[in-house]
Amino acid sequence: MTLDCIALARSMPAWEAGDHISIRATLGESVRRLAGAGAEFFVCPDNTAHLAPEEPGEDLALPGLHLVAVVADRAAREGRRRVGLLGTTYTMDGPLYPREPADRGIAAEVPDVGDRDLINEINFEELVNGVFTEESRREYVRVIEGLAARACDAVALVCTEIPLLVTPEVSPLPTLDSTRLLARATFEVAVGRRDRPTWRGGPTGG
Incomplete structure (x- = not known):
């Protein structure tokens, strides 16, 4: 398990401006770091942050659980x-x-x-x-x-x-x-009790 964090302060001006595209890029950077560290999937415990990866863009470097x-x-x-x-x-x-x-x-x-x-x-x-x-x-x-x-x-x-x-x-x-539910779902994926996620950004139904 590897943790990566880019300070929220870096993205707050974009949140206030409704600029989800640039926030997606910031989150994408974090996912690339996790992929480089050998992670097989990612989770993000921030509900608000999930607004950004649903914007159009290249697939994220790892599949993730959608909180x-x-x-x-x-x-x-x-x-x-x-x-x-x-x-x-x-x-x-x-x-x-x-x-x-x-x-x-x-x-x-x-x-x-x-x-x-x-x-x-x-x-x-x-x-x-x-x-x-x-x-x-x-x-x-x-x-x-x-x-x-x-x-x-x-x-x-x-x-x-x-x-x-x-x-x-x-x-x-x-x-x-939401935090505890995501933690449990993450554990279930890690030990094979839940299917590996396939979401790499975009709407979950897309």
């Missing part, structure tokens, strides 16, 4: 019909989670715009800096309660740090922890 598909597959196996989403605004407002669950007959719900902005602010101002407060936990719980009131039967925690703040014990809905 959003992994989460949607688990929701389908659990029989979920309506799943709430908590993540960055890029993810909550983006096309991936509406598409992947819908392909499996599952509706995806996001909080209203004010709560989306609040969740995003807590993500970037607190969680990524290792700050976890009871006040913010209460806000997340309140937002999840709102999703439950809209008939959601689970909530997908689709930002790496959110499960550190919102544990299954405090969540009003069953949780789908």
Whole structure:
């Protein structure tokens, strides 16, 4: 197992500008490094980052597990019909989670715009800096309660740090922890319990 990381700060101006093509190039550089180190497939635990590799471009140097598909597959196996989403605004407002669950007959719900902005602010101002407060936990719980009131039967925690703040014990809905689900899927591929991935960028259905 080999890890590679290119600092998020390098890509933030492109995220703010909606320039997914240049972000794809940055992620492609990371995948090439992993291929050079002898890796056989790659995983990226960042939900938001999956928006970029779906842009047109040359195939990535390695096949990879598509995180959003992994989460949607688990929701389908659990029989979920309506799943709430908590993540960055890029993810909550983006096309991936509406598409992947819908392909499996599952509706995806996001909080209203004010709560989306609040969740995003807590993500970037607190969680990524290792700050976890009871006040913010209460806000997340309140937002999840709102999703439950809209008939959601689970909530997908689709930002790496959110499960550190919102544990299954405090969540009003069953949780789908994207980080842990990806880790399990990665292990299953590595030991031969799951098929090797074939995705090398582009939409998963393409």
